[in-house]
Amino acid sequence: MTQNELKRNCLIGLALAAFALPLVVSSPTYLHILIMLFLFAYMTTSWNLVGGFAGVLPLGHSVFVGIGAYTSTVLWLQYGVSPWIGMIIGGLLSAAVGYLIGKPTLKMRGAYFALSTMAFVEGVRVMVENIDMLGPFKLNGPRGLNIPPLPAQEAGFWSFQFATKEPYYYIALTMLILVLALTYYISHSKFGYYLKSGGEEPEAAQALGVNVASCKVAANVLSAFLTSLAGTFLAQLTLFIYPKSVLTLDLSFELAFIALIGGRGSIAGPVIGALLLRPVSEFSRIYFSDTLPGLHLIILGVVLIVVMLYQPRGLTEPLLGLFDRITAGFIRKPQEDTV
Amino acid sequence: MSLLEIQDMTMQFGGLVAVDNLSLSIEKGKILGLIGPNGAGKSTAFNCVAGVYTPTKGKILFDGEDVTSHKPWDLCKKGMGRTFQIVKPFAALTAMENVMVGAFATTDNRDKAAAKAADVMDMLGLGDKKDLKPGAMTIADRKCLEIAKALATNPKLLLLDEVMAGLRPTEVDEIIEIIRTLKAKGMTIFVIEHIMRAIMALSDEIVVIQFGKKICQGEPEAVACDEKVIKAYLGDDYAPA
Numbered sequence: 382m383t384q385n386e387l388k389r390n391c392l393i394g395l396a397l398a399a400f401a402l403p404l405v406v407s408s409p410t411y412l413h414i415l416i417m418l419f420l421f422a423y424m425t426t427s428w429n430l431v432g433g434f435a436g437v438l439p440l441g442h443s444v445f446v447g448i449g450a451y452t453s454t455v456l457w458l459q460y461g462v463s464p465w466i467g468m469i470i471g472g473l474l475s476a477a478v479g480y481l482i483g484k485p486t487l488k489m490r491g492a493y494f495a496l497s498t499m500a501f502v503e504g505v506r507v508m509v510e511n512i513d514m515l516g517p518f519k520l521n522g523p524r525g526l527n528i529p530p531l532p533a534q535e536a537g538f539w540s541f542q543f544a545t546k547e548p549y550y551y552i553a554l555t556m557l558i559l560v561l562a563l564t565y566y567i568s569h570s571k572f573g574y575y576l577k578s579g580g581e582e583p584e585a586a587q588a589l590g591v592n593v594a595s596c597k598v599a600a601n602v603l604s605a606f607l608t609s610l611a612g613t614f615l616a617q618l619t620l621f622i623y624p625k626s627v628l629t630l631d632l633s634f635e636l637a638f639i640a641l642i643g644g645r646g647s648i649a650g651p652v653i654g655a656l657l658l659r660p661v662s663e664f665s666r667i668y669f670s671d672t673l674p675g676l677h678l679i680i681l682g683v684v685l686i687v688v689m690l691y692q693p694r695g696l697t698e699p700l701l702g703l704f705d706r707i708t709a710g711f712i713r714k715p716q717e718d719t720v
Numbered sequence: 721m722s723l724l725e726i727q728d729m730t731m732q733f734g735g736l737v738a739v740d741n742l743s744l745s746i747e748k749g750k751i752l753g754l755i756g757p758n759g760a761g762k763s764t765a766f767n768c769v770a771g772v773y774t775p776t777k778g779k780i781l782f783d784g785e786d787v788t789s790h791k792p793w794d795l796c797k798k799g800m801g802r803t804f805q806i807v808k809p810f811a812a813l814t815a816m817e818n819v820m821v822g823a824f825a826t827t828d829n830r831d832k833a834a835a836k837a838a839d840v841m842d843m844l845g846l847g848d849k850k851d852l853k854p855g856a857m858t859i860a861d862r863k864c865l866e867i868a869k870a871l872a873t874n875p876k877l878l879l880l881d882e883v884m885a886g887l888r889p890t891e892v893d894e895i896i897e898i899i900r901t902l903k904a905k906g907m908t909i910f911v912i913e914h915i916m917r918a919i920m921a922l923s924d925e926i927v928v929i930q931f932g933k934k935i936c937q938g939e940p941e942a943v944a945c946d947e948k949v950i951k952a953y954l955g956d957d958y959a960p961a
């Protein structure tokens with residue numbers, strides 16, 4: 382077995398363990414924490430396509446979560462359309478919005494892009510909070526939308542509602558694995574090379590035939606689509622959405638924090654970041670949500686500062702280095718025995 | 721037939737005329753040297769040709785086609801490769817991946833791009849540095865990497881902006897050799913260089929500019945003894961009486 386095979390087997394083992402976990406963990410509370418962990422890893426991986434590889438800092442990705450959540454929920458409540466179909470429609474809508482806001486803003490440099498994405502999500506939130514009816518669609522302003530839970534025997538795949546947490550767990554895990562596979566594929570493709578080079582040295586990339594601006598817009602469209610799917614999932618998991626839950630800067634910032642601390646532009650970064658940081662967010666919400674709301678963002682901010690001081694490329698690089706040394710150790714030992 | 725033809729090109733930044741009514745042309749398979757004092761407008765002229773700036777006035781013909789105001793990435797696809805005076809490596813990628821970005825201009829396939837990049841790096845003597853990050857490479861190797869990236873795009877015309885600046889004499893000799901090899905393979909090269917020894921050895925013809933204006937053009941020996949050129953470089957005091 383070569384080192385690469387060993388590493389691959391470790392990853393496969395990890396995925397299998399994740400699939401087997403609900404056999405051991407049955408507490409709905411813990412399953413919920415794990416589901417949210419996968420969901421955040423999924424959203425941050427989607428964010429990473431543009432925020433990591435394309436080298437810009439989007440701080441408004443919750444707008445796509447919101448579009449996904451509202452689209453599928455409105456279609457389900459008013460027209461009985463399966464949330465799975467609503468999920469795709471929301472994704473396409475988000476992709477269109479991602480194109481329209483990406484086209485003019487992705488030409489801007491650094492902070493201007495980040496600021497314009499923040500302004501956009503705030504604008505959308507304020508609008509939704511003030512709109513009860515958008516044409517024929519009922520958004521219900523700041524009160525948000527409630528999805529009445531179906532009785533257990535009617536719940537199921539088509540309605541994207543389940544009586545237990547396990548199905549949500551497996552859906553979230555599958556979404557995460559698929560988006561990681563997609564990211565792996567992209568980062569090894571021409572598009573991935575173009576994104577990374579254009580994100581780092583746009584002028585040099587352009588001279589090598591890269592249309593940097595359109596690559597970034599394409600990445601934003603794909604990222605918006607994928608992020609939006611998480612919005613529908615979140616709506617079905619919580620069965621209640623309102624502007625301040627899905628269209629907030631909090632959520633946008635948390636994705637950026639996870640990516641920056643985990644390691645922007647690496648495939649494992651968002652997963653490692655979510656693994657380390659989601660528990661912080663969960664526990665600070667459980668214990669301090671009444672006394673100190675927003676405490677998790679303060680903690681994440683402090684962690685970010687410390688990480689940026691000592692590991693400016695995020696925690697993934699040292700952790701992968703460790704993984705590398707450990708697997709190398711396992712490979713070497715048997716060979717030394719035979720010599 | 722000339723591969724590149726610049727006609728009455730002017731580039732203004734606000735009130736500053738960086739390139740002033742410059743005309744020149746390069747025959748296929750030749751090397752044209754562009755020299756001039758610091759700030760003369762050499763890099764700006766390159767940037768206009770490569771599409772970074774749209775010239776205020778004038779026309780650029782590449783392979784018979786008017787490419788004035790075309791974008792850099794389109795010009796690259798048409799066969800224009802360039803290096804930057806200040807090297808711009810992609811720091812997070814390995815040397816090989818840097819070159820692959822260029823190679824993707826000719827193919828969508830990753831394996832083909834990798835093969836192309838490996839070929840170019842072997843030819844330039846970077847064969848054993850493929851897995852290094854640019855940050856771990858010497859200045860000379862980083863300059864060479866710039867050339868490799870440009871070459872991987874399969875250019876017909878190569879624009880080299882001071883690729884020898886800051887190198888030791890032996891390293892300069894190596895780059896001169898590389899450029900000679902490229903020429904022998906039929907590449908057309910437009911080169912900016914301050915190192916006189918190199919530009920004299922390489923160029924079929926030299927254009928001298930000062931304050932954006934062409935002050936002299938000719939074969940290397942003729943240019944070297946031209947009175948205006950000596951004045952431009954050394955000041956009026958040194959002009960032969």
Ligand SMILES: Nc1ncnc2c1ncn2[C@@H]1O[C@H](COP(=O)(O)OP(=O)(O)OP(=O)(O)O)[C@@H](O)[C@H]1O
Nearest residue numbers: 733736738756757758759760761762763764765805
């Ligand atoms: N983007 C820009 N905006 C404004 N002025 C510029 C710009 N680029 C170049 N200039 C000015 O144009 C003039 C020519 O600069 P350029 O870099 O072309 O000179 P150069 O001949 O390449 O010099 P060097 O030998 O030092 O590289 C300089 O005065 C420079 O300050």
Ligand SMILES: [Mg+2]
Nearest residue numbers: 762763764805
């Ligand atoms: Mg210059």
